[in-house]
Every structure is written in C-alpha cells, then in structure tokens.
Amino acid sequence: MRVIIVGAGQVGSTIAASLADSHEVVVVDIDPDRVESLTYAIDVLAVEGDGASVDTLKEAGIEKADLLIASTDDDETNIVTCGTAKTVGDAFTIARVKSTKFLNTWQQAEGAFGVDHMVGTNLLTAQTVVRVIGLPAARDADTFAQGVVQMAEFTIAPDSPVANQTVQEADRFESLTFAALLGDDEVVIPRGETVIEPNSEVVVIGSPESVRQFGTAVAPDAEAVTDVLIDGGSDIGYHIARLLEDQGLKPRLIEQDPKRARELAEQLPGTTVMESDATDREFLEREHVDDVDVVVSALDNDEKSLLSGLLAKRLGANRAISVVDNGAYVDLFEEVGVDVAVNPREATAEEITRFTREQHAENVALIESDRAEVMEIEVDGESVLSGKPIRESVGDLPDGVVIGAITRNGEFVKPRGDTVIEVDDHVVVFVDADAIEEATPKL
Incomplete structure (x- = not known):
C-alpha cells in the first residue's frame, strides 16, 4: 500500500515509523529540517513542500496513493489537503483536527470536505x-x-x-x-x-x-472516584467535564477567563464552573483540594499544567492527571510527580494507526507510544488462529505475541491452551513492536 503522510511532527512521524517496514510511505512537510531528519531516521521517501498544494501532492505520487493522512498541527490545512487530494486521486483520506466544530460538521455529512475519515484530537484526548x-x-x-x-x-x-x-x-x-x-x-x-x-x-x-x-x-487504598477537579476550560477540559457528567459525576472546573467561564457554565449544567486561577493556592485551599480524588490539568500551556498538577498534589489531592501537548514532556511530568501524563498527539496517532493495519483489525492501542500494540482482530479462515487450539496456533506466531481475550457472539471467552478459536471470533492480542511486521499478516 502506498501511503502519503502530510505533516512530519509527532503524529506523522509515529505513524510513518509504524508503517515503513510493510508499506511504501511518503512523508510531506514544509520544514526542510524535519524532512532531512526523517530521511535519516526511517526508511521513507521524504518530500519538502506544502501538502495542500496539488503540485507537491503530485510530486509525492498522490495519483498512485491508496491512503493520504493529513496530520499537520493546523485543522484547515489538513482539511484542504484532503480536498486537494480528492481532485487528482482516489486515495482514502484521513484528516486530523483539534476543533470539534469541524468534526461535528463532518459527522453530520460524512464525506464532507473530501475527508473520508476525521480524527478529533481533543475528543480522543478527553x-x-x-x-x-x-x-x-x-x-x-x-x-x-x-x-x-x-x-x-x-x-x-x-x-x-x-x-x-x-x-x-x-x-x-x-x-x-x-x-x-x-x-x-x-x-x-x-x-x-x-x-x-x-x-x-x-x-x-x-x-x-x-x-x-x-x-x-x-493499589488497595485507591477508592472509587467521586470528586474530580478540572483545571482549565479548554476544549479538552470541556469534553472531559461533559463525559464525566454522562457517567453521573458532578465535576468542578476552574476557568480564569470570565467570558469562557460563563459559556462553560451554560453548556455544562452538571458541572460547577469556578472563575479563578488554577494555580492560586489560597483558592485551591478554600475549595478543599485536599479532598479531591483526581485533579485534571487541561490548561493551554504545558508549563502551567505541570504547575497546577504538582500544586494540587502538594496540597493533598489524591491523584493528578495532566494533558501534555509536547510529547517530549510526558516522561518528565511523570518523573516529577504527575501520576499520568496524556499526550493528545499520541492519542491521535493511535486512532489513525487503526486505519493503517490490516483490514480486519478492528481497534488498535499503542503501548508506551511505540513499544507494543494491543489490537483487536476479527478472525477469518486464513488466520493461523482459526480452527486450532491456542497452544498449537501460537507456534505459528513470533515471540512477543499474547492472546489476551476472545469474544464470541458478544460474550467474553478467556483464552486457555485448549481453547479453539473460531472464524468470526474477535481476538484481542498483545504484540511486541519487534513482532508486529511478522505477526500482523498471520493474525
């Protein structure tokens, strides 16, 4: 399969690295330094240019491409790139967008903008x-x-x-x-x-x-979460609050901008919206942050998110989760005291990767960015898993593959050595990164 990836940032580079061994990959980026770096790092053809330009896409071979992934940091550029690609080729197009207004429009009219699939970064992160x-x-x-x-x-x-x-x-x-x-x-x-x-x-x-x-x-001391405090009324913060409301929780949300705080109060009837600075120690103490089960830092600035998460933990919050825009900061956040750092770009790469696996891969989760994958496959007659006990079929798979779970007609089946996997079963497997290229065609 010929794949063109427009945007060589974290999302594009992660996807390119996962596909390079088994597909013909072309990466397009306007930044010459990124292009040069990618050329040396992985086995792909790198093209310098504007991915929204028809001339650049033709240079990348759009007329022969099977898949185009627009993964720059600009929503409009990604949408225009997909639309441009449709004028000169028949590739399946995937656009990454942050704004849910584009995602909502696309969902109401599937195929709008010339986009075959749209991935909403903010919603996925939430x-x-x-x-x-x-x-x-x-x-x-x-x-x-x-x-x-x-x-x-x-x-x-x-x-x-x-x-x-x-x-x-x-x-x-x-x-x-x-x-x-x-x-x-x-x-x-x-x-x-x-x-x-x-x-x-x-x-x-x-x-x-x-x-x-x-x-x-x-962690036997960990209790069920009932009190969640969200620092920041960004689009991600809004979606986190909305999803928690859907689960019956009543989160609290801190937003410093008065206008945005009023908007959120109107849009989130089950959330207590407070107009304040999430790093104001006295305010947090008055709001009894020491009783909070989870503090989620979803501010628009990584440094402020780190500060608010660490401050909340210092004041007694049980757990801190931070949304970290820069993937290079993830390990740092967790090393200095944040319990979990969630990177929107990693969540996006995970979702797009699902579309680049074999056709019967229903879902994919990336472990530690790229150390392994957990994938769900629907078993067909050509799979090495079908019609044999697991202890026999795993002999045809490389080391680093674990059969984690099976569902049959919507019911859970625990995999044991003598379990026979049937055609149409859904199997969830763990695959070490070193085994993915060999294992995927066999599953």
Whole structure:
C-alpha cells in the first residue's frame, strides 16, 4: 500500500515509523529540517513542500496513493489537503483536527470536505483521560470488542501487595490475562514463575470487572472516584467535564477567563464552573483540594499544567492527571510527580494507526507510544488462529505475541491452551513492536 503522510511532527512521524517496514510511505512537510531528519531516521521517501498544494501532492505520487493522512498541527490545512487530494486521486483520506466544530460538521455529512475519515484530537484526548479516571490505579486504559474487553497498564509501586509476587500468585482473577511486563529496556512476556518487579509496568487484558479487581489488588487504598477537579476550560477540559457528567459525576472546573467561564457554565449544567486561577493556592485551599480524588490539568500551556498538577498534589489531592501537548514532556511530568501524563498527539496517532493495519483489525492501542500494540482482530479462515487450539496456533506466531481475550457472539471467552478459536471470533492480542511486521499478516 502506498501511503502519503502530510505533516512530519509527532503524529506523522509515529505513524510513518509504524508503517515503513510493510508499506511504501511518503512523508510531506514544509520544514526542510524535519524532512532531512526523517530521511535519516526511517526508511521513507521524504518530500519538502506544502501538502495542500496539488503540485507537491503530485510530486509525492498522490495519483498512485491508496491512503493520504493529513496530520499537520493546523485543522484547515489538513482539511484542504484532503480536498486537494480528492481532485487528482482516489486515495482514502484521513484528516486530523483539534476543533470539534469541524468534526461535528463532518459527522453530520460524512464525506464532507473530501475527508473520508476525521480524527478529533481533543475528543480522543478527553476520552483517554476519562478512561484513566475510571481505573484509579491505571496509567493507561482502552476498551475493545464494544466494551466487552478492557486493556489497562498499571505501574507497580514498591509498596503494592503485588510487588515481588510471581504472575501465578498475582493471577487470582477468572477473566484476566497478564500480557506483558514493561521494564526500562525490555518487554517481558510473562510466565507463571515471572516475578513482578517493583516499579515495573504490567499490561493486563480481560473483562472490565476483572481489570478493575486487579487494579484494586495493585493499589488497595485507591477508592472509587467521586470528586474530580478540572483545571482549565479548554476544549479538552470541556469534553472531559461533559463525559464525566454522562457517567453521573458532578465535576468542578476552574476557568480564569470570565467570558469562557460563563459559556462553560451554560453548556455544562452538571458541572460547577469556578472563575479563578488554577494555580492560586489560597483558592485551591478554600475549595478543599485536599479532598479531591483526581485533579485534571487541561490548561493551554504545558508549563502551567505541570504547575497546577504538582500544586494540587502538594496540597493533598489524591491523584493528578495532566494533558501534555509536547510529547517530549510526558516522561518528565511523570518523573516529577504527575501520576499520568496524556499526550493528545499520541492519542491521535493511535486512532489513525487503526486505519493503517490490516483490514480486519478492528481497534488498535499503542503501548508506551511505540513499544507494543494491543489490537483487536476479527478472525477469518486464513488466520493461523482459526480452527486450532491456542497452544498449537501460537507456534505459528513470533515471540512477543499474547492472546489476551476472545469474544464470541458478544460474550467474553478467556483464552486457555485448549481453547479453539473460531472464524468470526474477535481476538484481542498483545504484540511486541519487534513482532508486529511478522505477526500482523498471520493474525
């Protein structure tokens, strides 16, 4: 497949790196330094130019392209790029947008703007934050098979009851699979005797109830979230509040701009909107931030988000989640005290990656940006999984692949060695990054 990616920032580069081994990838960017850097970093053809220009797209080979991904930081440029591509080619077009006004328009008239699929960065980010809020001890979470299967990633604190246990000792849940242990430098596919080291990260796949029970085992002191404070009335902050309202919660939201605060108060009837500075210590103390279960920093500035999250934690908030626009800051935020840092660009790359996998891949979640993937596939007759017990079929797959869960006719099936996977089953698998190229065509 020939893929043209317009925009060589974090989103475009992440997608290009994931596709370069198995597809013909062309990346277009107006910045010559980015183009040169990408040429040396991964095996792609890099073209310098404006992706919204028909001449640049022709130079990139748009007339022979199967897929065009417009992933610059400018919504209008991405939409125009897709529309331009449709005038000279027949590629499937994907546009990344931040503003939900474009997403809403496109959803009401699918195919509008010449865009075949539109990815709303702000909404995706809010959904990611809300999933993490729903699992008090998790640092990442995603759902598969229409909510029947859940994946979650937990950091094992040194004082966690699970720390230093073997997987066999920790595996007390009927519908749970330990998919991987992530250390600093390696991805370990666990066996029963594998020890869960303190400060390692555990990826589990199972029913939502079993994942929630494991989260309680990891951090027994973590309580159900009832009080959420959102710092910042950005579009992402608005969507987080709206989604929490939909779950029956009554969040509080701090917004400094009076006009924006009034707008949010009108749009969010179940949210208490407060006009103030999210970094005002006296205000936070008056609002009893020390009783808050989760503080979400969704300010328009990364540095302010970091400050507000750390201040809330210092004043006694139980947990801090920050939306971090610059992906290079994610590790830094978590190292200095923020519990979870969510990067909108990573969420966007994850969603777009789903469209670039094999046709039967229903959903994809990226683990630690690019260390592994969890993907949902619908099994067909050509899959090495179909018609055989799992203990036999996994012999045809590379190391680094774990069958995490199966759904059949919408019902959860825990994978065991003697389980026979049938055609039309939905299978959720963990795949180490090193095994993706070999494993994907076989699944």
